Amino acid sequence: MQLGLIGLGKMGWNLMENMLDHGIEVNVFDVNEDTRQKAQNSKLKIKVANDLERLVGSLPQPRIIWLMVPAGGPTDESIAKLVDLLDKDDILIDGGNSYYKDSIAHGQTAAKKGIHFFDCGTSGGMSGARHNGNFMLGGKKEIFPQIEPLFNKIAAPDGYLYTGEVGSGHFLKMVHNGVEYGMMQAIGEGFDVLSKSQFNYDNEAVAKVWNNGSVIRSWLMELAQESFAKDANLDEIKGVMHSSGEGAWTVQEALQLHVPTPVISSALMMRYRSEENDTMTGKVVSALRNGFGGHAVDKK
Numbered sequence: 387m388q389l390g391l392i393g394l395g396k397m398g399w400n401l402m403e404n405m406l407d408h409g410i411e412v413n414v415f416d417v418n419e420d421t422r423q424k425a426q427n428s429k430l431k432i433k434v435a436n437d438l439e440r441l442v443g444s445l446p447q448p449r450i451i452w453l454m455v456p457a458g459g460p461t462d463e464s465i466a467k468l469v470d471l472l473d474k475d476d477i478l479i480d481g482g483n484s485y486y487k488d489s490i491a492h493g494q495t496a497a498k499k500g501i502h503f504f505d506c507g508t509s510g511g512m513s514g515a516r517h518n519g520n521f522m523l524g525g526k527k528e529i530f531p532q533i534e535p536l537f538n539k540i541a542a543p544d545g546y547l548y549t550g551e552v553g554s555g556h557f558l559k560m561v562h563n564g565v566e567y568g569m570m571q572a573i574g575e576g577f578d579v580l581s582k583s584q585f586n587y588d589n590e591a592v593a594k595v596w597n598n599g600s601v602i603r604s605w606l607m608e609l610a611q612e613s614f615a616k617d618a619n620l621d622e623i624k625g626v627m628h629s630s631g632e633g634a635w636t637v638q639e640a641l642q643l644h645v646p647t648p649v650i651s652s653a654l655m656m657r658y659r660s661e662e663n664d665t666m667t668g669k670v671v672s673a674l675r676n677g678f679g680g681h682a683v684d685k686k
Contacts, residue, residue: 387410390450391413392455394414397454401481402414402432404517404519405540442471450477450532453478453479461482469495469499475500477503478496481508502525504524507560508521518545520545524557526552564635567657571652574668574674590615609677613676619666624686626660627657627675628672
């Protein structure tokens with residue numbers, strides 16, 4: 387299998403190496419010239435294109451293009467250009483965190499030219515992109531078997547799901563991130579209570595014991611342990627909890643569907659509140675986001 391990968395950021399680069407590990411031929415492009423040069427100078431067996439036209443032209447038909455760029459404008463612009471360049475029966479996968487309604491629109495635009503569009507919710511953070519990823523895909527059911535071998539190779543066991551029509555993949559990932567908000571908020575609040583108690587807890591030890599045999603053991607708790615091992619009370623970072631927008635989208639959809647989501651909604655509000663006040667909750671969630679996704683933390 388051979389495909390084109392657009393976007394070599396922290397997720398895209400790891401996905402590229404994951405694919406290469408599994409014998410997938412990868413032709414790549416990134417808008418950043420330094421990144422393209424880094425790829426060119428690497429010892430990886432890849433072909434680097436200097437523009438989208440050359441990337442598309444380097445691939446056998448029907449082409450498979452995987453887009454891994456920031457949601458919003460960069461994705462909109464890339465898809466608009468690719469639709470002009472691609473041909474009927476080519477396949478375009480958006481693996482970023484696009485809003486599902488944008489993905490529906492992208493699918494309709496692609497379909498007018500006979501291009502098959504898949505919206506792919508990508509989870510597992512940077513380590514998942516590198517090994518055993520998690521993917522949620524919406525698109526034409528009869529076309530999915532053409533790309534399923536790719537996900538059989540790069541996903542964790544049982545780590546991918548065909549979710550239905552275009553838009554369903556990114557909708558599922560959106561709700562996944564809303565759940566993630568609530569889980570991280572609860573972990574952060576728990577350590578906040580501990581930090582203000584009369585007892586002198588070792589946060590790293592607490593995270594470790596909670597992650598071995600307890601009901602709340604999880605990768606997030608493992609990341610908490612790793613963060614506390616580096617900085618016992620997270621004194622070096624501010625408790626500002628940035629958000630990518632998917633928590634807000636989940637709450638908006640819940641309001642429209644009349645589904646009560648008090649935990650996710652509260653977690654979203656606490657993200658906003660953290661921008662005004664430094665809390666242990668904010669520190670923990672910020673550290674967790676950095677641990678799984680490489681998201682920026684605000685240093686003191």
